[in-house]
Amino acid sequence: MSEDFRTAAHRAADLVSDYLAAVPAAPVWQPMPTAAREALLTLPLPTEGTPLPELLATVEQQILTAPMGNGHPRFFGWVNSAPAPAGVLATLAAAAMNPSSAGGDHADVHLERATVRWIAELVGFPATAPAGGILTSGTSMATILCVAAARHRAAARLGHDLRADGLAGLPPFTAYATAETHSCVRKAVELLGLGSRHLRTVATTPDGLLDPAALAEAVAADRAAGLHPFLVVASAGTVGTGAVDAFDPLADLCAAEGLWLHVDGAYGAFGVLDEAVAEQYAGMDRADSLALDPHKWLGVPVDCGCALVRDAAALRAAFSLVPSYLRDESADGFGWFSEYGMEQTRPFRALKVWATIAHRGRAGIAADIATCTALARRLGELVQAEPALELLAPVRTSIVAFRVRAESETAAAAAAADALNRALPATVQQRGNVFVTGAVYEGKELLRACLLNAATTEQDLKLLVTEVLAAADDLRGRRVES
Numbered sequence: 096m097s098e099d100f101r102t103a104a105h106r107a108a109d110l111v112s113d114y115l116a117a118v119p120a121a122p123v124w125q126p127m128p129t130a131a132r133e134a135l136l137t138l139p140l141p142t143e144g145t146p147l148p149e150l151l152a153t154v155e156q157q158i159l160t161a162p163m164g165n166g167h168p169r170f171f172g173w174v175n176s177a178p179a180p181a182g183v184l185a186t187l188a189a190a191a192m193n194p195s196s197a198g199g200d201h202a203d204v205h206l207e208r209a210t211v212r213w214i215a216e217l218v219g220f221p222a223t224a225p226a227g228g229i230l231t232s233g234t235s236m237a238t239i240l241c242v243a244a245a246r247h248r249a250a251a252r253l254g255h256d257l258r259a260d261g262l263a264g265l266p267p268f269t270a271y272a273t274a275e276t277h278s279c280v281r282k283a284v285e286l287l288g289l290g291s292r293h294l295r296t297v298a299t300t301p302d303g304l305l306d307p308a309a310l311a312e313a314v315a316a317d318r319a320a321g322l323h324p325f326l327v328v329a330s331a332g333t334v335g336t337g338a339v340d341a342f343d344p345l346a347d348l349c350a351a352e353g354l355w356l357h358v359d360g361a362y363g364a365f366g367v368l369d370e371a372v373a374e375q376y377a378g379m380d381r382a383d384s385l386a387l388d389p390h391k392w393l394g395v396p397v398d399c400g401c402a403l404v405r406d407a408a409a410l411r412a413a414f415s416l417v418p419s420y421l422r423d424e425s426a427d428g429f430g431w432f433s434e435y436g437m438e439q440t441r442p443f444r445a446l447k448v449w450a451t452i453a454h455r456g457r458a459g460i461a462a463d464i465a466t467c468t469a470l471a472r473r474l475g476e477l478v479q480a481e482p483a484l485e486l487l488a489p490v491r492t493s494i495v496a497f498r499v500r501a502e503s504e505t506a507a508a509a510a511a512a513d514a515l516n517r518a519l520p521a522t523v524q525q526r527g528n529v530f531v532t533g534a535v536y537e538g539k540e541l542l543r544a545c546l547l548n549a550a551t552t553e554q555d556l557k558l559l560v561t562e563v564l565a566a567a568d569d570l571r572g573r574r575v576e577s
């Protein structure tokens with residue numbers, strides 16, 4: 096241990112504490128000055144070592160000065176949350192231990208099993224054996240694992256050894272999702288060799304939810320055409336509007352048709368903890384798998400996703416490959432985490448999950464989530480009260496989809512409004528007072544505010560509205576001038 100580690104560690108703690116304390120009064124985000132950006136891009140590889148205090152000085156001057164903005168109570172962009180303080184502290188201890196959570200008998204692997212169970216309990220997913228799960232880098236990776244398990248099970252039911260023979264000889268496997276489904280599902284389908292052509296886009300109901308009748312028709316049509324339906328992907332919190340699909344009819348259909356029901360709850364699954372919106376989540380516990388992100392609504396520092404699987408054996412069957420040097424000697428037969436996914440050496444994610452959940456407790460987390468959904472509904476009201484703005488979807492969880500209205504009903508005005516709304520996020524962001532991002536929903540450019548930070552206030556929401564209107568004026572003014 097180098098003699099100056101303790102001093103540097105204290106200094107690091109101060110730096111981080113000062114940084115976090117200063118966030119709310121600082122601009123949410125600012126473009127990096129060209130020189131600062133260049134300085135990072137062109138950093139030379141040092142030949143000689145640099146002492147710890149100098150490294151900390153660089154962190155203070157060149158890194159902490161240029162944040163993404165997501166720690167700020169007026170950051171409404173994407174679905175990136177502020178870090179939970181207990182989680183921040185946990186990362187230091189986790190790095191100090193630096194285990195590989197692949198398997199073995201040390202604290203991290205047992206804590207991971209406990210925290211996966213906690214996550215399952217929080218969202219009401221069956222947590223008793225044989226259900227299980229694994230922490231991942233995020234929902235994108237969790238989705239790959241779940242789709243792989245679904246694919247493996249479907250092949251096995253056809254008497255096909257997918258792991259030995261690959262997809263050759265199988266009928267095309269088809270999966271079903273909606274246009275609102277996150278792109279990670281398509282990535283997983285493509286990566287697993289199923290072909291995005293076989294990922295059907297199922298129609299939604301007028302309120303934007305996966306339409307069970309349209310799903311049943313699509314499945315029947317594919318069966319009639321000799322294809323092999325195997326997977327339905329529903330969402331607990333869509334990217335665009337935070338909508339939660341009606342799970343019960345989907346679970347009924349999947350049970351009747353022998354399909355794997357996967358739920359993407361990356362951002363929204365934890366919404367089930369809020370009594371005001373919990374009803375929408377009925378039937379989520381009937382899914383075969385649920386992918387979700389503690390690094391979103393729980394504020395666990397990035398990265399941390401989680402795959403929960405009703406039948407852990409299905410996950411293990413898809414991935415377990417135990418070389419002689421990794422044989423499991425544990426008593427309860429769980430084996431190694433590396434048998435349940437792609438990664439061998441795995442980071443100690445569980446400590447920050449444990450710290451984050453334990454610090455707030457179930458009640459504290461539920462209260463934070465309820466605060467966020469109440470803020471989202473309030474923002475929806477503010478948008479509706481503002482004649483220049485329109486709300487594009489009912490506020491269901493904590494995403495508010497809205498836009499600046501077209502100035503008239505003409506096609507030209509509609510096109511101008513689309514161009515304006517498309518340009519708005521960058522203009523709002525540059526102003527530094529709030530941060531919001533855009534998306535396209537039902538063919539319209541819109542702003543999409545995500546409420547994930549319980550420290551956000553009603554004043555912050557009002558400022559968001561004011562800033563959007565001011566940025567719109569700004570853009571219109573510029574357009575007139577040019």
Ligand SMILES: *Cc1c(COP(=O)(O)O)cnc(C)c1O
Pocket residue numbers: 174232233234235236277279332333334359360361362363388400
């Ligand atoms: C963020 C998100 C994902 C992707 O998760 P990562 O953690 O970024 O890999 C998938 N689905 C939804 C609904 C999301 O919000």
